[in-house]
Amino acid sequence: MADPANRYPENVPGKFYVDDQCIDCDLCRETAPANFKRNDDGGHSYVYKQAENPDEEARCNDGRLPGRSHRQRRLRFSSVANALLKTDFSFRL
Ligand code: SF4
Numbered sequence: 001m002a003d004p005a006n007r008y009p010e011n012v013p014g015k016f017y018v019d020d021q022c023i024d025c026d027l028c029r030e031t032a033p034a035n036f037k038r039n040d041d042g043g044h045s046y047v048y049k050q051a052e053n054p055d056e057e058a059r060c061n062d063g064r065l066p067g068r069s070h071r072q073r074r075l076r077f078s079s080v081a082n083a084l085l086k087t088d089f090s091f092r093l
Contacts, residue, residue: 014050032059
């Protein structure tokens with residue numbers, strides 16, 4: 001379960017944030033480039049500007065996925081990624 005105490009310190013204060021479970025998938029930076037950036041040294045995203053208008057709010061919530069906060073969406077993506085990482089894609093001949 002995500003814990004606000006684990007949010008990265010680069011996040012600006014506010015309701016949207018990225019915590020230490022970020023898998024660096026790039027979705028947030030593609031969807032809301034006005035709000036998310038990548039920490040190249042750390043290999044993760046962070047919120048550098050909170051949503052300031054309805055468009056940015058919608059992008060931060062990402063209409064393609066349910067959820068009212070980026071934290072919830074990030075958890076969903078992490079779950080998918082973790083499931084894929086645990087999947088054995090090897091084939092037997
Ligand atoms: S969408 Fe979530 S997991 Fe992907 S880069 Fe952004 S914060 Fe990280």
